[in-house]
Amino acid sequence: MARPIELVWRVSSHEQVILTAMAFSAIATLPSRIAQSGYNAQTIVSENLASADSGTPLAIGVDIGATAIKAAIVGVHGDLVESFHEPSPRTTSALQDFVHSVLKCAKLPVRGIGIGCKGIIDAASSRVKSLPGDLHFLEGLLLSEVIAAGDLPVSADNDARTALIAEVLWGAARGRRNVVMLTLGTGVGGAVLVDGAILRGAGDAGGHLGHVTVDPRGGLCICGNYGCLETLFSSRAIESDYWAHLHRAAPAKLSVGSAGQLPDTEAIFRAAAKGDECARYVLDRALEYLGAALVSFLHTFDPEIFILGGSIAAAGPQLIAPIQDKIAQRSKILLGREVPIVFQKTVGYGGVAGAAGLVFLQQRLLAI
Numbered sequence: 001m002a003r004p005i006e007l008v009w010r011v012s013s014h015e016q017v018i019l020t021a022m023a024f025s026a027i028a029t030l031p032s033r034i035a036q037s038g039y040n041a042q043t044i045v046s047e048n049l050a051s052a053d054s055g056t057p058l059a060i061g062v063d064i065g066a067t068a069i070k071a072a073i074v075g076v077h078g079d080l081v082e083s084f085h086e087p088s089p090r091t092t093s094a095l096q097d098f099v100h101s102v103l104k105c106a107k108l109p110v111r112g113i114g115i116g117c118k119g120i121i122d123a124a125s126s127r128v129k130s131l132p133g134d135l136h137f138l139e140g141l142l143l144s145e146v147i148a149a150g151d152l153p154v155s156a157d158n159d160a161r162t163a164l165i166a167e168v169l170w171g172a173a174r175g176r177r178n179v180v181m182l183t184l185g186t187g188v189g190g191a192v193l194v195d196g197a198i199l200r201g202a203g204d205a206g207g208h209l210g211h212v213t214v215d216p217r218g219g220l221c222i223c224g225n226y227g228c229l230e231t232l233f234s235s236r237a238i239e240s241d242y243w244a245h246l247h248r249a250a251p252a253k254l255s256v257g258s259a260g261q262l263p264d265t266e267a268i269f270r271a272a273a274k275g276d277e278c279a280r281y282v283l284d285r286a287l288e289y290l291g292a293a294l295v296s297f298l299h300t301f302d303p304e305i306f307i308l309g310g311s312i313a314a315a316g317p318q319l320i321a322p323i324q325d326k327i328a329q330r331s332k333i334l335l336g337r338e339v340p341i342v343f344q345k346t347v348g349y350g351g352v353a354g355a356a357g358l359v360f361l362q363q364r365l366l367a368i
């Protein structure tokens with residue numbers, strides 16, 4: 001049985017300003033609470049996020065992540081009516097049960113179900129073409145068959161693309177036709193809007209920017225390549241690099257917890273701000289790779305804006321300030337201008353909103 005979600009995202013004081021200022025309709029209707037908590041503030045959205053009027057087209061958006069699955073009943077204006085989450089399913093029946101329990105909660109008819117999922121997804125058929133890791137059991141399957149929602153249409157796409165779609169429909173990329181987005185978290189997702197169309201490539205793998213080589217002598221990646229951006233800038237990369245320093249008994253202010261838990265990325269950012277030399281070294285190195293990759297993406301796609309999303313984007317100025325000038329300097333000759341690097345506006349719910357957006361786009365209720 002799906003449980004109502006408390007959508008939680010962390011924002012820096014800098015991002016609070018952005019959130020406060022935004023005119024994004026969903027945010028405007030969300031009852032929210034912002035509480036100061038040191039490094040980050042937490043914005044907590046209650047389970048009943050907006051009241052649906054009977055004339056508003058609704059869809060269910062599902063975001064299948066590596067650790068959690070989220071879903072929401074979403075209105076065509078990007079407003080979340082009700083949200084749900086559970087730990088990530090480990091079987092197809094668990095996934096089906098979750099989505100069906102969400103469907104039962106819908107008090108008004110929905111137009112369809114949209115799904116954002118990690119890996120390479122054939123959007124035309126909803127087939128999961130490649131999905132290494134914990135969700136590997138979905139590889140080769142049609143998500144529409146797994147969900148088995150009868151006559152209700154099921155759409156699916158890569159989760160970074162659905163996050164970008166949310167930004168294009170309701171967020172930072174409204175009205176834009178050339179946009180690059182990175183989702184920075186456990187891994188690094190990428191999605192690109194080129195001349196008003198989502199980049200897919202010949203086999204739906206286009207835009208996987210986390211798997212661009214930034215160090216040809218780097219470590220082996222989950223994708224089989226070496227030295228991908230994801231192996232050098234991601235939560236796992238930052239945490240494992242800090243752990244390597246601890247293992248070598250380098251002078252560090254953080255330590256392994258009593259239950260063996262390693263310092264997480266948020267703690268490492270916080271430690272760097274407090275002067276932990278080890279944390280600063282780890283982050284400086286990781287950010288150098290991120291900055292280099294960003295310049296390459298700017299040169300490749302010549303976007304109007306570049307969007308950073310995902311859990312690490314909550315670091316806000318600590319993420320951007322150290323690399324912003326260098327990025328501008330290294331790209332200004334070729335591009336002839338400075339491309340704004342902005343944060344995701346649909347923080348915490350872009351995955352589910354964008355997944356529902358797939359349904360609205362397919363039924364031509366919305367257009368990019």
Ligand SMILES: [Zn+2]
Nearest residue numbers: 211221223228
């Ligand atoms: Zn890779």
